[in-house]
Amino acid sequence: MSKKIYVGNLPFSSTQEDLESLFGSHGTVESVNVITDRETGRPRGFAFVEMESASDADDAIRALDGSNLGGRDIRVNEAQDRRGGGGGDRGGRF
Secondary structure, three states, X not given: OOEEEEXXXXXXXXXXXHHHHHHHXXXXXXXXXXXXXOOOOOEEEEEEEEEOOHHHHHHHHHHHOOOEEOOEEOEXXXXXXXOOOOOOOOOOOO
């Protein structure tokens, strides 16, 4: 079963390939999603990495959390499900 990992405090120069290489040394990477600003297209400094095996993901989290990437100490932990928010009724009449 795959597991999704949150990676924060990334250098803005980090690419999908950088993260595939970094996490790939701990197991099989299924996907990498570097989050970008909708308007400018620039990276926002965080990403999500999905690894094929939950145990490989746990190993990567332990090994990489607090490690240095491009001069920044990155935060690596298990991604949390998105909580509600956005949309919904604002109390107006139809």
